[in-house]
Amino acid sequence: MSAPSSPVFALDQQYVFPTYDRAPVVFVRGEGAELIDENGARYLDCLSGIAVNALGYNHPRIVATLSDQAAKILHVCNLFHNEYQAQLARKLCSISGLQSAFFCNSGTEAIEAAIKVARNHAFRASGGAGHHKHEIVALEDSFHGRTLGALSLTGQRKYREPFEPLIPGIRFVPANDAAALQAAVNEKACALIMEPIQGEGGIRVLNREFLGAARSLCDRHGALLIFDEVQCGLGRTGFYLSYQGKGVQPDLVTLAKPLGLGIPMGALLGTRATRDDLTLGTHGSTFGGGPLACRMSLEFFQIMEEERLLERIRTLGNHFAAGLHDLKKKFSFVKEVRGEGLILGMELDFPGKDLVRTLLQRGYVINCAHERVLRFLPPYIITEVQLDRLIRALDDAFSGL
Numbered sequence: 001m002s003a004p005s006s007p008v009f010a011l012d013q014q015y016v017f018p019t020y021d022r023a024p025v026v027f028v029r030g031e032g033a034e035l036i037d038e039n040g041a042r043y044l045d046c047l048s049g050i051a052v053n054a055l056g057y058n059h060p061r062i063v064a065t066l067s068d069q070a071a072k073i074l075h076v077c078n079l080f081h082n083e084y085q086a087q088l089a090r091k092l093c094s095i096s097g098l099q100s101a102f103f104c105n106s107g108t109e110a111i112e113a114a115i116k117v118a119r120n121h122a123f124r125a126s127g128g129a130g131h132h133k134h135e136i137v138a139l140e141d142s143f144h145g146r147t148l149g150a151l152s153l154t155g156q157r158k159y160r161e162p163f164e165p166l167i168p169g170i171r172f173v174p175a176n177d178a179a180a181l182q183a184a185v186n187e188k189a190c191a192l193i194m195e196p197i198q199g200e201g202g203i204r205v206l207n208r209e210f211l212g213a214a215r216s217l218c219d220r221h222g223a224l225l226i227f228d229e230v231q232c233g234l235g236r237t238g239f240y241l242s243y244q245g246k247g248v249q250p251d252l253v254t255l256a257k258p259l260g261l262g263i264p265m266g267a268l269l270g271t272r273a274t275r276d277d278l279t280l281g282t283h284g285s286t287f288g289g290g291p292l293a294c295r296m297s298l299e300f301f302q303i304m305e306e307e308r309l310l311e312r313i314r315t316l317g318n319h320f321a322a323g324l325h326d327l328k329k330k331f332s333f334v335k336e337v338r339g340e341g342l343i344l345g346m347e348l349d350f351p352g353k354d355l356v357r358t359l360l361q362r363g364y365v366i367n368c369a370h371e372r373v374l375r376f377l378p379p380y381i382i383t384e385v386q387l388d389r390l391i392r393a394l395d396d397a398f399s400g401l
């Protein structure tokens with residue numbers, strides 16, 4: 001860990017809004033799945049910058065692509081075409097089964113775009129006769145972002161309360177409660193939104209029955225089904241989209257996190273039927289879909305496919321989950337192990353914050369979500385040997401409690 005006297009800490013304290021509970025470490029570089037701090041100490045990264053650094057650090061292809069594009073052109077505004085945006089849109093449509101893409105710079109912005117599509121879809125369907133169909137049904141313990149629109153859909157009181165009133169007409173139901181969902185959706189709903197695996201909510205996987213109920217309710221009431229795949233999408237589960245193989249196709253999908261390989265990048269994908277809901281003058285972004293971010297995304301998919309990383313994620317995920325389940329058998333305070341692929345959570349019967357700090361001191365970067373759930377989001381290029389090291393480190397830390 002960095003020395004307590006690092007000048008970075010004092011500057012941060014003096015000049016930066018205190019929005020984050022930062023650990024006292026300054027990371028200066030990385031190699032593969034390892035992070036290196038300003039004193040040269042190495043840490044095994046099992047968080048990937050919260051699901052962003054999916055291909056690890058200092059990947060030679062990423063470095064080469066970035067510097068090649070920097071020497072060509074970094075920004076082209078959306079009044080013109082760039083070489084990569086439409087190619088990337090085609091790729092995202094082919095992996096998702098959807099037909100249109102809008103590019104922005106973060107997960108939150110993708111959610112904002114989804115809200116606007118849902119509202120405009122209902123508005124157009126009514127022939128422009130008002131906004132009676134404006135409600136959105138979202139889930140308790142969800143997380144969709146911090147801007148006022150995305151926050152309005154986020155079902156966690158602690159994030160919302162200081163900023164209320166938020167946008168009206170949002171109803172929250174518990175995850176995996178199909179009866180509650182049915183009771184909340186009516187003809188006033190323009191959309192249902194859910195993370196197929198809730199990330200910040202503590203790695204909670206939505207079951208097929210619930211996803212299926214959401215689809216049928218949307219069909220019955222003319223609402224759009226939005227899957228927020230910002231954290232669980234783009235390969236994390238061993239599938240490009242976490243809903244694949246679950247028998248449900250959404251109308252809108254939000255993506256971000258690893259999409260730009262560390263360059264800020266978000267996307268909203270939609271069906272052909274939603275294409276006319278974002279048209280000239282209805283939405284836009286200065287930076288969205290720029291040549292650098294789009295080229296990085298295309299490189300992301302190429303590396304994923306050439307290195308067959310989806311299969312690798314499934315294999316590694318099974319191996320890692322088996323190790324976590326062994327710990328559950330050994331330690332009675334471990335209540336549950338949840339997740340798919342390389343998005344895994346371990347629910348404890350006490351807050352996990354101190355354990356996260358202990359692991360960091362021992363050279364492992366993990367995180368805690370929803371207070372009691374240790375959250376693991378390792379890079380896709382991590383090895384079984386490295387994951388075994390983490391399991392041993394957890395075992396030691398648990399034994400010392």
Ligand SMILES: Cc1ncc(COP(=O)(O)O)c(C=O)c1O
Pocket residue numbers: 050106107108109111143144145146195199200228229230231232256257
């Ligand atoms: C599921 C989900 N949606 C949206 C967001 C917001 O994304 P961003 O922080 O890129 O704006 C996050 C961020 O953690 C997320 O996990």
